[in-house]
Amino acid sequence: MPVEHRVAARGRLRARVVGVVAGRVSVPGMGQEGEGGASGRGRCVGWPALDERRGPLQASLGTLGQRLQPGMADSAQAQKLVYLVTGGCGFLGEHVVRMLLQREPRLGELRVFDRHLGPWLEELKTGPVRVTAIQGDVTEAHEVAAAVAGAHVVIHTAGLVDVFGRASPETIHEVNVQGTRNVIEACVQTGTRFLVYTSSMEVVGPNTKGHPFYRGNEDTLYEAVHRHPYPCSKALAERLVLEANGREVHGGLPLVTCALRPTGIYGEGHQIMRDFYRQGLRLGGWLFRAIPASVEHGRVYVGNVAWMHVLAARELERRAALMGGQVYFCYDGSPYKSYEDFNMEFLGPCGLQLVGARPLLPYWLLVFLAALNALLQWLLRPLVLYAPLLNPYTLAVANTTFTVSTDKAQRHFGYEPLFSWEDSRTRTILWVQAAGSFAQ
Numbered sequence: 001m002p003v004e005h006r007v008a009a010r011g012r013l014r015a016r017v018v019g020v021v022a023g024r025v026s027v028p029g030m031g032q033e034g035e036g037g038a039s040g041r042g043r044c045v046g047w048p049a050l051d052e053r054r055g056p057l058q059a060s061l062g063t064l065g066q067r068l069q070p071g072m073a074d075s076a077q078a079q080k081l082v083y084l085v086t087g088g089c090g091f092l093g094e095h096v097v098r099m100l101l102q103r104e105p106r107l108g109e110l111r112v113f114d115r116h117l118g119p120w121l122e123e124l125k126t127g128p129v130r131v132t133a134i135q136g137d138v139t140e141a142h143e144v145a146a147a148v149a150g151a152h153v154v155i156h157t158a159g160l161v162d163v164f165g166r167a168s169p170e171t172i173h174e175v176n177v178q179g180t181r182n183v184i185e186a187c188v189q190t191g192t193r194f195l196v197y198t199s200s201m202e203v204v205g206p207n208t209k210g211h212p213f214y215r216g217n218e219d220t221l222y223e224a225v226h227r228h229p230y231p232c233s234k235a236l237a238e239r240l241v242l243e244a245n246g247r248e249v250h251g252g253l254p255l256v257t258c259a260l261r262p263t264g265i266y267g268e269g270h271q272i273m274r275d276f277y278r279q280g281l282r283l284g285g286w287l288f289r290a291i292p293a294s295v296e297h298g299r300v301y302v303g304n305v306a307w308m309h310v311l312a313a314r315e316l317e318r319r320a321a322l323m324g325g326q327v328y329f330c331y332d333g334s335p336y337k338s339y340e341d342f343n344m345e346f347l348g349p350c351g352l353q354l355v356g357a358r359p360l361l362p363y364w365l366l367v368f369l370a371a372l373n374a375l376l377q378w379l380l381r382p383l384v385l386y387a388p389l390l391n392p393y394t395l396a397v398a399n400t401t402f403t404v405s406t407d408k409a410q411r412h413f414g415y416e417p418l419f420s421w422e423d424s425r426t427r428t429i430l431w432v433q434a435a436g437s438f439a440q
């Protein structure tokens, strides 16, 4: 049984803590050199502008960023580090947690902060690393501050991922923007110097005009205009994180931040993939093409996204001048395909078929159905939550080419995908098969 007790660090805290454990290690090769400039700043239509008083993004920390804090020497023998992963029980968060345990040799304590703690944390009970599960809410500044206090590195992946209208725009903003602000302020107040933020490709696009982003990189010019609360919130939060780079934290040293922008993540734990699978099973093994095969949608394997987070977090100290204030798309060797064709890479081997070489419905009809769904959602809201996959926003995202081709993370901190496409595919297929065999 886990030992549960109240955390007393720094003032009032409702967060509950469970002690657990795991471990072990390997180190990848490193790249070198650098470049400046973070691009992709979005404009949110109808959303408040950020407070600009802190001035422009601070791109470089010079040698300041290279100074070591006590306990941050570059050796496995050095004092062990305390990592905090917010949203550590989510789809991506769980992979980040497991990856840290496997591949961060300096890990001494791992704090997993989430609104909902997963039962799987129990299985991390044996091993050399202390795992502390903290039930808390990123919108509660005092809970965040208590969890951050004493951590060397924060990986802030908690977020409300909702493009289906389940949550209100205000709630999305509160969790994604205010929650991120709380994390930053907690770092500043408690002296935590290294912050990696899970952003999203949606900070850039697809934009409201449906412009294609074809194999773009972090410097590709693109008109980033958002209307939907989710991408707006991610864009605002990312900006907060980047602008916080260089702020003085408690103790006088500068905060070092960077943001990672995954495209559509897939892999073990991907609920939308599981939903498509179950839908196909309900339809007798058929799925029906709605999006032209020529529309490319960027996808990345969750294990590689987690790996990039771990590497970025690990290298932020050593490469502060280069990485501080930077954004990186998350990429790997996953093939460029349409959203539906890509899903079929996994659903096909699980026995589903995608019907139609071309969309079976004309696009105008899909637009009509998406608008109808939005109307029904609005009409039914007082009675019931109607949140189907198809709405004007998801249709626009699925129907607009958005793919990434970049090596920035490789050049800046030596990232190479840990999992090949074949491995990623096999792991995902096995998970879909297992997840689909549970009750529908």
Ligand SMILES: NC(=O)c1ccc[n+]([C@@H]2O[C@H](COP(=O)([O-])OP(=O)(O)OC[C@H]3O[C@@H](n4cnc5c(N)ncnc54)[C@H](O)[C@@H]3O)[C@@H](O)[C@H]2O)c1
Residues within 6 Å of the ligand: 086, 087, 088, 089, 090, 091, 092, 093, 113, 114, 115, 116, 136, 137, 138, 139, 157, 158, 159, 160, 161, 175, 179, 198, 199, 200, 201, 234, 261, 262, 263, 264, 265, 266
């Ligand atoms: N899934 C994707 O395709 C994708 C792509 C790009 C970026 N992202 C980003 O990655 C991050 C993780 O996404 P995910 O797909 O794993 O989503 P998820 O919903 O599976 O995980 C999010 C986690 O955050 C936690 N959380 C939500 N609100 C919280 C709060 N107020 N306080 C504390 N914890 C809270 C949830 O309980 C959950 O465990 C998000 O920031 C998301 O914006 C996801």
Ligand SMILES: C[C@@H](CO)CCC[C@@H](C)[C@H]1CC[C@H]2[C@@H]3[C@H](O)C=C4C[C@@H](O)CC[C@]4(C)[C@H]3CC[C@]12C
Residues within 6 Å of the ligand: 161, 163, 199, 200, 201, 202, 263, 264, 265, 272, 290, 291, 297, 339, 340, 389, 390, 393, 394, 395, 397, 398
């Ligand atoms: C029109 C339907 C016919 O089959 C298909 C609808 C698919 C949509 C539900 C998904 C298409 C693209 C997805 C999004 C994308 O992969 C990137 C995202 C970024 C991330 O930060 C959050 C998740 C998401 C918005 C993801 C959500 C689901 C899609 C819109």
